[in-house]
Amino acid sequence: MSAVVEAGPDGDGIRLDVRMVVAPCAGIFRPAPAGDVTTEAELVVAGTVLGWVEGPGMQAEVASFCRGFLVRMLAQPGERVRAGQPLAWVHPADAVVPRAVAPDPLRLRPTLPARFLGIGGHVPDRRLTNDDLAQELDTTDSWIVERTGIHARRVAGPTDTTTELAACAARRALADADLDADQVDLVVVATATPDSACPSTASRVAAALGIQAGGFDLNAACCGFVHALHTAIALASDGSVSTVLVIGVDRFTTLVDPADRNTAVLFGDGAGAVVVGSTTGTPGGCGILGSELGGSPAPRVLEVPPGAPHLRMDGPELYRRATRALAASGRGALEVAGASPSDVDLWIPHQANARIISAAAERLGIEEGRVVVDVAERANTSAASVPLALASARADGRLVDGAIILLSAVGAGLDWTSLLLRWGR
Numbered sequence: 111m112s113a114v115v116e117a118g119p120d121g122d123g124i125r126l127d128v129r130m131v132v133a134p135c136a137g138i139f140r141p142a143p144a145g146d147v148t149t150e151a152e153l154v155v156a157g158t159v160l161g162w163v164e165g166p167g168m169q170a171e172v173a174s175f176c177r178g179f180l181v182r183m184l185a186q187p188g189e190r191v192r193a194g195q196p197l198a199w200v201h202p203a204d205a206v207v208p209r210a211v212a213p214d215p216l217r218l219r220p221t222l223p224a225r226f227l228g229i230g231g232h233v234p235d236r237r238l239t240n241d242d243l244a245q246e247l248d249t250t251d252s253w254i255v256e257r258t259g260i261h262a263r264r265v266a267g268p269t270d271t272t273t274e275l276a277a278c279a280a281r282r283a284l285a286d287a288d289l290d291a292d293q294v295d296l297v298v299v300a301t302a303t304p305d306s307a308c309p310s311t312a313s314r315v316a317a318a319l320g321i322q323a324g325g326f327d328l329n330a331a332c333c334g335f336v337h338a339l340h341t342a343i344a345l346a347s348d349g350s351v352s353t354v355l356v357i358g359v360d361r362f363t364t365l366v367d368p369a370d371r372n373t374a375v376l377f378g379d380g381a382g383a384v385v386v387g388s389t390t391g392t393p394g395g396c397g398i399l400g401s402e403l404g405g406s407p408a409p410r411v412l413e414v415p416p417g418a419p420h421l422r423m424d425g426p427e428l429y430r431r432a433t434r435a436l437a438a439s440g441r442g443a444l445e446v447a448g449a450s451p452s453d454v455d456l457w458i459p460h461q462a463n464a465r466i467i468s469a470a471a472e473r474l475g476i477e478e479g480r481v482v483v484d485v486a487e488r489a490n491t492s493a494a495s496v497p498l499a500l501a502s503a504r505a506d507g508r509l510v511d512g513a514i515i516l517l518s519a520v521g522a523g524l525d526w527t528s529l530l531l532r533w534g535r
């Protein structure tokens with residue numbers, strides 16, 4: 111098996127750095143079983159078997175040489191191939207991940223130091239149960255609970271604007287941090303459902319709270335908060351700002367067709383916030399220990415098509431991909447930090463579905479007791495799900511200063527990201 115660095119177009123015509131997996135010998139190409147790894151945009155790791163080349167009296171394995179995603183299989187099942195012939199394109203995830211192995215005495219040390227000063231969460235008052243939904247839709251409480259672990263969700267009313275939800279969570283986070291609004295230097299808001307295109311939700315929240323600082327929004331749907339936290343920590347640790355208010359907020363129920371049982375049962379509304387502070391590096395060594403971010407441009411398993419009022423989702427395919435992506439990106443962030451699953455005190459994944467979380471936790475090698483599952487009463491709150499789960503973990507006494515926590519998110523398109531943090535003030 112050998113690899114050649116190549117640049118080529120992917121399925122959408124976007125140019126990617128790709129590597130070719132080539133035939134180790136001449137023979138007949140047999141791909142791995144359908145539904146395993148031969149689907150485009152599938153996640154692979156080093157050693158993942160893509161197929162075999164069968165020669166006279168021998169069978170040579172064709173395997174990925176790196177972690178990333180499979181852009182395209184290039185050989186047909188049963189095709190006669192020659193030695194060195196390209197069989198698959200793989201886009202390596204490692205290509206964009208800076209590698210750093212933590213030195214002693216704190217074995218795991220932050221590459222981006224920061225302090226986590228406060229957390230706050232807020233959900234709307236209106237609680238919609240599965241039985242409530244079953245009155246309007248062809249569904250049942252037992253179907254939803256069994257498939258998702260969701261019992262109820264909170265739904266925004268007319269006064270629960272995105273700004274209002276975000277401002278409530280932010281007030282709580284600032285009170286938890288014992289900080290006044292005028293001590294905030296920057297507001298970063300992750301949302302896919304802003305009240306308006308402009309000004310940003312960050313600007314609206316700043317005005318609502320009396321914060322005399324700028325800010326910006328970013329949108330990566332369910333991955334948004336983890337990207338926003340990553341960005342905030344990077345800005346705080348390079349000295350650009352001292353105190354950043356990071357908010358994840360969404361009213362995803364506004365994006366679902368209430369008559370579509372495939373999606374209407376899955377989502378809820380809410381907001382969560384974290385206050386990040388700069389540090390020159392403390393004895394506690396808090397901040398980012400490792401990270402991984404990635405995404406797959408195709409196929410689109412969850413999207414709001416341009417001009418469409420509601421989101422469309424391929425539920426079973428998303429389930430399969432989300433499970434793999436959560437585990438793979440979590441492993442990626444651990445590898446960057448030189449850590450292993452046993453180093454993680456608490457895994458806080460995106461709260462889409464209890465079954466996805468449990469299957470991904472098993473793949474990742476983190477047992478139930480170290481996983482936060484916060485989906486039963488909230489459903490999937492998109493960008494708010496990770497900070498709301500952080501707030502729950504803190505309230506339960508599971509999130510303590512010094513803890514090593516892994517945040518992982520996966521969402522629309524399909525994007526994924528993980529941050530390994532040492533938590534603490």
Ligand SMILES: CC(C)(COP(=O)(O)OP(=O)(O)OC[C@H]1O[C@@H](n2cnc3c(N)ncnc32)[C@H](O)[C@@H]1OP(=O)(O)O)[C@@H](O)C(=O)NCCC(=O)NCCS
Pocket residue numbers: 248249250253254257258332371372373375376412423424425426427428429432462463466490520521522
């Ligand atoms: C959506 C999801 C719960 C469906 O569960 P599933 O185990 O894959 O469902 P199954 O394949 O067993 O069953 C699908 C059937 O249930 C039906 N179904 C879908 N939603 C239903 C509901 N709310 N109530 C009853 N039946 C429902 C479908 O129409 C389908 O019927 P069919 O087989 O007659 O076509 C699951 O695929 C999932 O969680 N996907 C990920 C969704 C997600 O998390 N999205 C956001 C990610 S950020």
